[in-house]
Amino acid sequence: MKAPLPAIPFTQWQATFRDVFEQRLIEALDARLADMPPRLSDAVRYAVLDGGKRLRPMLVMLGYALTANPDISGALPDPTDEAFTAVWPAAIAIELIHGYSLVHDDLPAMDDDDLRRGKPTVHRAFDEATAILAGDVLQTLAFDLLLQEIPDHPVAASVQLAWTRLLARGSVDMVSGQQLDLNPSTTPSEQELGHMHGLKTGALLRSALLMGAAAGRSDITVHASLEAFIAPLGLAFQIQDDILDETGTVAQLGKTPGKDAAQAKSSYVTVLGLERARQRLTETIDVALAALVPLGNAADPLRACAHFVLTRNH
Numbered sequence: 001m002k003a004p005l006p007a008i009p010f011t012q013w014q015a016t017f018r019d020v021f022e023q024r025l026i027e028a029l030d031a032r033l034a035d036m037p038p039r040l041s042d043a044v045r046y047a048v049l050d051g052g053k054r055l056r057p058m059l060v061m062l063g064y065a066l067t068a069n070p071d072i073s074g075a076l077p078d079p080t081d082e083a084f085t086a087v088w089p090a091a092i093a094i095e096l097i098h099g100y101s102l103v104h105d106d107l108p109a110m111d112d113d114d115l116r117r118g119k120p121t122v123h124r125a126f127d128e129a130t131a132i133l134a135g136d137v138l139q140t141l142a143f144d145l146l147l148q149e150i151p152d153h154p155v156a157a158s159v160q161l162a163w164t165r166l167l168a169r170g171s172v173d174m175v176s177g178q179q180l181d182l183n184p185s186t187t188p189s190e191q192e193l194g195h196m197h198g199l200k201t202g203a204l205l206r207s208a209l210l211m212g213a214a215a216g217r218s219d220i221t222v223h224a225s226l227e228a229f230i231a232p233l234g235l236a237f238q239i240q241d242d243i244l245d246e247t248g249t250v251a252q253l254g255k256t257p258g259k260d261a262a263q264a265k266s267s268y269v270t271v272l273g274l275e276r277a278r279q280r281l282t283e284t285i286d287v288a289l290a291a292l293v294p295l296g297n298a299a300d301p302l303r304a305c306a307h308f309v310l311t312r313n314h
Contacts, residue, residue: 063212
């Protein structure tokens with residue numbers, strides 16, 4: 001792997017990453033949607049192109065960069081580096097699973113949302129049946145991607161197996177968390193809320209980071225640090241989501257704010273109150289950062305990612 005980029009602001013690196021990722025995503029979809037009915041193909045593209053933070057694929061790349069070259073100085077990796085070619089399928093696959101989950105989560109039978117990423121949700125732009133089928137396609141394509149062969153950039157079968165297991169586990173845990181969110185038995189405690197969101201939100205974030213690490217050379221110590229980092233980071237991401245749902249605007253969020261309160265859903269804000277939720281966010285980020293101490297400067301990109309989670313406004 002060539003030398004990483006010099007240290008730059010994370011938001012600037014994100015913009016570069018998103019541009020490269022978008023092109024890779026388009027290429028992957030073009031190769032797989034050509035023979036599909038046009039309406040369904042259009043719905044799939046609509047669901048996952050031109051929007052999103054792309055946090056999950058970023059975690060795949062950051063996990064791989066750290067473990068493939070643990071002696072790096074801690075600068076952010078260059079997403080145009082050919083050394084990352086082999087892990088793009090994993091990065092794209094995790095985003096396709098995330099995309100499918102959003103399409104289904106927005107359906108009238110679930111959260112019944114009209115906006116996603118600043119535009120009408122898939123079932124509003126197309127229709128309910130097409131939205132369901134688009135989610136089905138995204139889920140299936142994700143696993144197909146993990147098994148593809150890349151000329152000149154072979155991926156070991158053991159890595160593909162690890163990717164498949166991690167993605168499957170993350171997907172099942174996410175769906176389990178969605179079920180808990182749909183049918184809570186009582187008003188949850190903070191611990192019960194954390195368990196639910198550890199599944200619904202945190203599971204795919206965990207899968208993303210560990211899928212990247214699976215393609216590298218992580219030892220038990222590094223793996224333990226990554227596990228200890230990603231669990232609180234996932235909770236912090238959800239806490240900030242809940243805070244933004246309470247305080248954000250449509251222009252900021254690209255979706256309808258205030259949904260939790262309107263639907264009487266439990267969130268960190270409804271359970272803890274706004275100020276305590278903000279305090280809990282900071283505390284949870286501190287726990288995540290403490291887990292990275294054994295990794296030294298090599299974990300600086302993950303520290304920058306945690307700061308993004310803490311400060312994001314969308």
